[in-house]
Amino acid sequence: MADLSVEVDRAEGSANVRLDGDLDKLTAPRLRKVLSELIAAGHVSIVIDTTALAFCDSSGLWVLVEHQREVGVRGGSLGLTGVHGVLRRVLDVTGLKAAFDSVQLSAAS
Known part of the structure; x- marks a missing residue:
């Protein structure tokens, strides 16, 4: 099982978060x-x-959905970019893609 790297670039009221590795229970x-x-x-x-x-x-997935709801309550937005593989499949199968403000698929998908 791989680790997860989380890199954040902050700006006034916004942030870009880059994930690298496995997003799982651990x-x-x-x-x-x-x-x-x-x-x-x-x-x-x-x-x-x-x-x-x-x-x-x-x-x-639950962490993503729970924070989408949290920013929504505060009048903000949470979008996903580069979506591919297992995450893309899960979002498609569950219909959770619609829960996010934007979902951009990876060009390699």
């Missing part, structure tokens, strides 16, 4: 902490780049 708490801290600091326009994400299980 690593989801790290992303949850980062997103919670961003939202608490007023960064409610968030784009998560999943281009380098190798795997995402239900724990990781």
Whole structure:
């Protein structure tokens, strides 16, 4: 199982988050902490780049959905870019793609 790298670029009220590795039961708490801290600091326009994400299980998906709801309550948005592989399939099969403000598929998909 791979680790998860979370890189963040902050701007006024917004943030870009890049994920690299596996987003699963073991690593989801790290992303949850980062997103919670961003939202608490007023960064409610968030784009998560999943281009380098190798795997995402239900724990990781739940973190994404829960924070989409949180930024929505605050009048913000959470979008996903570079969506491919397991994450793309899960979003398609569950219909959760519609839960996000934007979902951009990877060009390699």
